[in-house]
Structure formats: structure tokens, C-alpha cells
Amino acid sequence: MNPYLVFALAFAASAAAPGPEVAALLGRALSGGMWSSVPLAVGIVSGKLLLMTAAAIGLGALAALPGPFFLLLKILGAVYLFWLGIRRWRNAGRILDPNAGAKSSRVADAGLGLAMTLSNPMAVMFYIALLPTVIDLRGLSMSSYAVLCLIIVGVMSAVALSYGMAAETARKYLTSPAQKAMVDCVAGGIMMGAGVLVAFS
Numbered sequence: 001m002n003p004y005l006v007f008a009l010a011f012a013a014s015a016a017a018p019g020p021e022v023a024a025l026l027g028r029a030l031s032g033g034m035w036s037s038v039p040l041a042v043g044i045v046s047g048k049l050l051l052m053t054a055a056a057i058g059l060g061a062l063a064a065l066p067g068p069f070f071l072l073l074k075i076l077g078a079v080y081l082f083w084l085g086i087r088r089w090r091n092a093g094r095i096l097d098p099n100a101g102a103k104s105s106r107v108a109d110a111g112l113g114l115a116m117t118l119s120n121p122m123a124v125m126f127y128i129a130l131l132p133t134v135i136d137l138r139g140l141s142m143s144s145y146a147v148l149c150l151i152i153v154g155v156m157s158a159v160a161l162s163y164g165m166a167a168e169t170a171r172k173y174l175t176s177p178a179q180k181a182m183v184d185c186v187a188g189g190i191m192m193g194a195g196v197l198v199a200f201s
């Protein structure tokens with residue numbers, strides 16, 4: 001079997017499995033719509049590209065040792081997710097100004113996605129374990145590296161789009177004030193749960 005196909009299938013199975021990143025994407029899409037989860041997805045994809053690059057050039061062992069910096073990233077990410085969940089829960093059913101703090105929120109969400117991915121030691125180990133078994137890293141060319149990057153971007157885009165569309169569909173069908181409040185509470189609960197998963201992963 002083509003090694004790139006093996007990598008794509010293994011990465012897709014890992015990326016689509018429920019976990020902190022998926023929970024955060026789903027919670028964000030439920031609370032603000034599909035497009036509101038894009039900055040978070042960009043941060044997650046950026047983190048995965050950085051980890052794959054580190055593993056490919058032999059820095060995986062260093063990255064696998066989280067240290068204080070990675071612990072700080074994990075704590076900040078968990079706290080921010082939990083705060084987003086509480087905020088959504090407290091404002092359940094209320095229509096908030098979509099432009100209020102939009103730019104800072106996008107930057108914060110992208111940073112959160114990056115921090116969540118970089119602070120996850122299991123994500124590092126995934127690349128360290130998978131890459132050498134499917135790709136000859138000693139002869140890794142720029143074209144091979146570019147293909148791996150395209151696989152990561154493509155698969156993560158499909159995952160984020162799938163969860164985003166599911167959340168958007170739920171939002172369209174649940175339009176009454178009571179249903180909107182319920183969706184907001186579910187979104188807030190998912191975000192708080194993602195924060196807990198990040199903290200203890």
C-alpha cells in the first residue's frame with residue numbers, strides 16, 4: 001500500500017476521533033456557527049504541522065518532554081476553554097453582538113488551537129511512532145514533506161468542516177428561544193469538557 005495513503009488513513013482516524021480538539025471545534029461551531037470554528041481549526045492545523053516537522057527532522061524526542069513551557073500551554077488552553085464554556089452557559093439563549101471582540105477572539109482561538117496541539121504529548125508520540133514506519137525519513141525530500149503537509153491540511157479541513165456542518169445543521173433546526181438556550185448550554189458543556197480533557201490529557 002502507498003505509504004502516503006497509510007499515513008493519511010492513520011492520521012484521519014486519529015484526527016476524527018473524539019478528543020479535546022474535536023470537542024473544542026464542535027463546541028465553538030455550536031455556539032457561534034460553523035465559520036466561528038475556523039480560527040481554532042487553523043491553530044490546530046498549525047500545531048500539527050509543527051509537530052510533524054519536528055518529528056521529521058528528529059526533534060521528536062525533545063518535543064516529547066513537555067517541560068514547564070508545554071505544561072503552561074496546557075494549563076492556559078484548559079483554562080481558556082473552560083472560561084469559554086462558562087461564558088456560553090451563562091449567556092445561553094441571549095443574542096450577543098457578533099462584532100464585539102471579534103478580532104481578539106479569532107486570535108485567541110487560533111492560539112488556543114495551537115496550544116492544545118503542541119501541549120499534547122500523545123500527538124507528538126503519534127508522529128514519532130507513525131512517520132518512520134511509513135516514510136523513509138533519511139531520504140525525506142521537500143516534495144515528500146509537502147505531500148505530508150497537504151495530507152494534514154486536507155484531512156483536518158475535512159474533519160473541521162464535517163463537525164462544523166453537523167453543528168450548523170443543529171443550530172438551524174433548533175431556533176426557538178428555549179432550543180437556542182439548550183444549544184448554548186450544550187456548547188458550553190462541551191467546551192468545559194474539552195478544557196477538562198486538555199488539563200488531564
